[in-house]
Amino acid sequence: MLFNELGLSAELLRAVSEQGYTQPTPIQAKAIPEILKGADVLAGAQTGTGKTAGFTLPLLHRLSQSAPAGGKRPVRALVLTPTRELAAQVSESVRAYGKNLPLKSAVIFGGVSINPQISALRRGVDILVATPGRLLDHVNQKTLDLSKVEILVLDEADRMLDMGFIHDIKKVLALLPKTRQNLLFSATFSDEIKRLADGLLDDPVLIEVARRNTASETVEQVIHPVDKSSKRKLLAYLIGSENWQQVLVFTRTKHGANRLAQQLDKDGLSSAAIHGNKSQGARTRALADFKSGKVRVLVATDIAARGLDIDQLPHVVNYELPNVPEDYVHRIGRTGRAGNEGKAISLLSIDENKLLRDIERLLKRQLPREVIAGFEPDPNAKPEPQVTRPRGNSQGRHRAGGRNQSDRGNGSAAYAGNGRNRNGSRQSRSANI
Ligand code: AMP
Numbered sequence: 001m002l003f004n005e006l007g008l009s010a011e012l013l014r015a016v017s018e019q020g021y022t023q024p025t026p027i028q029a030k031a032i033p034e035i036l037k038g039a040d041v042l043a044g045a046q047t048g049t050g051k052t053a054g055f056t057l058p059l060l061h062r063l064s065q066s067a068p069a070g071g072k073r074p075v076r077a078l079v080l081t082p083t084r085e086l087a088a089q090v091s092e093s094v095r096a097y098g099k100n101l102p103l104k105s106a107v108i109f110g111g112v113s114i115n116p117q118i119s120a121l122r123r124g125v126d127i128l129v130a131t132p133g134r135l136l137d138h139v140n141q142k143t144l145d146l147s148k149v150e151i152l153v154l155d156e157a158d159r160m161l162d163m164g165f166i167h168d169i170k171k172v173l174a175l176l177p178k179t180r181q182n183l184l185f186s187a188t189f190s191d192e193i194k195r196l197a198d199g200l201l202d203d204p205v206l207i208e209v210a211r212r213n214t215a216s217e218t219v220e221q222v223i224h225p226v227d228k229s230s231k232r233k234l235l236a237y238l239i240g241s242e243n244w245q246q247v248l249v250f251t252r253t254k255h256g257a258n259r260l261a262q263q264l265d266k267d268g269l270s271s272a273a274i275h276g277n278k279s280q281g282a283r284t285r286a287l288a289d290f291k292s293g294k295v296r297v298l299v300a301t302d303i304a305a306r307g308l309d310i311d312q313l314p315h316v317v318n319y320e321l322p323n324v325p326e327d328y329v330h331r332i333g334r335t336g337r338a339g340n341e342g343k344a345i346s347l348l349s350i351d352e353n354k355l356l357r358d359i360e361r362l363l364k365r366q367l368p369r370e371v372i373a374g375f376e377p378d379p380n381a382k383p384e385p386q387v388t389r390p391r392g393n394s395q396g397r398h399r400a401g402g403r404n405q406s407d408r409g410n411g412s413a414a415y416a417g418n419g420r421n422r423n424g425s426r427q428s429r430s431a432n433i
Contacts, residue, residue, distance in 0.1 A: 025050030073124030074148035132168035
């Protein structure tokens, strides 16, 4: 299948070819023709499948085919995303694919000044990409009118629900015209997502593509058992001896991310940390430095890394395993994207065996263990009592947390209250991420 068989305009095909894409990914091949027809779509697709272009290209096509009557441009397409990073990335895609079209776009999220956003909205915007909290701030300040929206996209809807955005989403839905096209993208289909889809979508076309991450053949996964106290040395050794030039490292806590980035820097490996306590500017800078190669190691917490679009990321390291097994799948989804090979390495200390068992149960397979010579774990080591298990899987991840303030506040409150802290646990994850 070729891009020019999908029914997209010449301007869009030119932009696609400038991106260097030759063939549509499976989600693009399935979703683009349906969206062009005007159908509502329920798509099961994770980051890394090419889903962004899957909805952005037909959305741009449809908007460019009809122009609103004179006057200020009303917002005609609204894309909601759970995180600032994802909003920024979707907006970059809209700009890149729409560069040959006379359409205007803007992105709005919290953690940055609202005034430039107000100015952009005042000038007129066809496509708006936003996180829910800041979007509602604009609505409350009467700087935004959503009454002319023709197409609504909920991107990473499962993550939006995880983060406690359901009430905000409902508030936004109430502001939209009744007749519109709705596109819902979600990596997972919980009962809560199904309920949302039932209320939102009109006779939707269901599109599912293989879950790349669990089934992925492109991501090689390996576990290195090691003592906790030797993890940093092992990481530095692996980066140096294997000559990794770009590596994304996950820690469980913000504090851990900062400390590790500082220590690696001292070891001579240029590093930066990215997490919810960093200002938006600092996060954007760290990501840009990482992409350009100025920073070799990016240390991130789970939610901060969610949705990061880094092309062809060759190495992902779990410095600590995540408490929630699904986060492992999201983490390794940063590598081996769109058909590129990738490697996911996990450093496993004795107290993380249980977390690994949960992950392997989710993946339905055992991951290979490989002890690195010189870093053999102490066979007499005792596990330290630490983080307890996540709540039961049946509904745990979807408990309604308080509304997440992260996309409104100034960063310091980011991601607090996402409903994921565990009972009685020494480490409250929601406070630490
Ligand atoms: P997404 O799932 O939208 O986050 O996209 C994942 C990555 O795939 C991004 O880095 C895109 O630039 C890239 N991508 C999207 N569509 C294609 C395509 N048709 N061919 C190759 N790469 C693509």
